[in-house]
Amino acid sequence: MNQKSSTSHTAKRWQKLKRQEITHKSLIYFSFLLIITQSCIPYVKVDNYDKLTNFKEIKEQKNLDKATPTDYIFFFNKMINQRASIFMGNNWEIYHKDSLNVYYCYAVLTKKGIFTDTLYSISKSHLDKEFPLYDSLKFWKIRCKLLDYAYAGFNFGENHKITFEKDSIYMTSNGIKINTMRKFKSQSNNQIKWRKGEIQFEILVDKLNLEMIDKKVIK
Secondary structure (H helix, E strand, C coil): CHHHHHHHHHHHHHHHHHHHHHHHHHHHHHHHHHHHHHHHCCCCCCCCHHHCEEHHHHHCCCCHHHCEECCHHHHHHHHCCCCCCCCCCCEEEEEEECCCEEEEEEEEEECCEEEECCCEEEEHHHHHHHCHHHHCCCHHHHHHHHHHHHHCCCCCCCEEEEEEEEEEEEEECCEEEEEEEEEEEEECCCCCCCEEEEEEEEEEECCCCCCEEEEEECC
């Protein structure tokens, strides 16, 4: 009976030590991961914090009356430059919405927080009328969708490399215009030499539903 009790006690003690070892290893791994993550965060060095607006102030609805009023064309032509990113900051974002306005800006990520030098605003009713999709899609996804009208299904060749690319996407009163160009080189499986190519499109897209209206091959 004593031997069984001793064996049970030893087993429980061994399990406790193993749990402590796993917890210790987990903490080491988490600390290492945290250090790596922090070293990869793209902080921007800022010297004039007193001249900038803090993201927290925008969220707390402070100084919103100082925002620069804009129209939907200005709004779109800025926001379409938004990048896909896992970090907030160093990007174009909508930072606040209320019943009257939408507030947006390009803000930088610093070690003290997120700051912007210029906050913009646009009438929510105006934006809902002229470009209602702003509230349902990220702008980097809109950009991808618009460029797909040019290159989805385009045959660059069996093996190809893009050597140069240029995209211009902008809003007009008639719709969204895309002028996009790719230079590339391709090679068939039975060829040694690379063949150079170039393609350019002009595309017009409906601003209300993102459906393509017109598409032209320039060269």
